[in-house]
Amino acid sequence: MKLSLETPQVTEEKVFSEVPSIIDREETHAILSGQIPLTEALDKAYKAREKYFGKTVRIHVLDNIKNGHCPEDCGYCAQRKNAGSGVQEYSMKSPEEIFQDAVQAKENGAYRFCMVTAGTGPNSLATEKLAFTIEKISKELGLKVCLSAGLLDREKAERLKAAGLDRYNHNLNTSKAHYPEICDTHTYEQRVETITHLMKAGVGMCSGVIVGMGESLWDLTDVIYEIKNLKVISIPVNFFIPVAGHAIKNPQSLTPEFCLRTLIAFRLVNPDSEVRIAAGREGHLRGLQGMALYAANSLFASGYLNVKGSDAADTIRMILDSGFYPEFSSGMGEEIDWESALGKDHPYAPENFPELYKYRKSLK
DSSP: OOOOOSSOSSOOOOSSOOSOOSSOHHHHHHHHHTOSOHHHHHHHHHHHHHHHHTTEEEEEEEEEEEBSOOOOOOTTOTTSTTOOOOOOOBOOOOHHHHHHHHHHHHHTTOSEEEEEEOSSOOOHHHHHHHHHHHHHHHHHHOOEEEEEOSOOOHHHHHHHHHTTOOEEEOOOBSOTTTGGGTOSSSOHHHHHHHHHHHHHTTOEEEOOEEEOSSOOHHHHHHHHHHHHHTTOSEEEEEEOOOOTTOOOSSOOOOOHHHHHHHHHHHHHHSTTSEEEEOTTIIIIIGGGHHHHTTTOOEEEESOOSSSOOOOHHHHHHHHHHTTOEEEOSTTSSTTOOHHHHHHTTSTTSGGGHHHHTTOOOOOO
């Protein structure tokens, strides 16, 4: 059985969010605090999600093209200075290495290839190297490219746009009031300034949060609305993973329901923005990952920056099992027999029965 999409394979993308919020700040806080029944909030979120994105789910693949050697002290990050986390450190990959990673990402069904570097921001030489790589990937593979490279000035933003960059990731991470609690080597205002430079250059922004770093519900409400005020079109919602070397003073224990409520709040405040389930979905959403797609329309596959995640096949299976469809880059996925391709990994596939018969029940 061939994969049959009910909506176009690639939906038209906007640079800026244009649709007004469906709920106000008080309703947002009520959803986050549990005052509004989950099913009622989810139903409202799904109607908005279906209106703007149908039943497709965009799959993004991250490529950590430069790891470690970072002078910043972002408390949530395993690559922060003096973290002592043991992450593998390496300088920026060559354009050829990055291109081959992009080829692999496209073969795995990626809608967008996301390149991530550690550091405060690229110098002029690194900016030219990134521009060359972006142009090669977009022209030769026809793959959309997102870059996360830290703080940028206006000139660098315009250079990357000219090379074909269509998205830039620069998360706000938390509210303005809470930001000094998680980082003291740069300011919240500097992050907003970078976003402004890129948007003026015509680059669509990808900017989201990390939930669970000791913020209050009003902090979370504030940053949801700041992202809306900046007209951000792509919003990754990360759930804090207590990686080795982190410096978050009071990380929260996140329940699957609260994570789902957070995604619902983002959808209802940002109806026409891509809401992405990012790091932490496997460990925090757990059994509600499929349900989360009724609010979110995007996710990462094949891991995150320094943490392993679900592989592409498992991610695609979860999407299909939940009644949605993976959205590929133009020309990808049209001839793939997903029922056949994924069937061999099904627990009840005939070849797996010899192992199933060996099952022995134990109450220990």
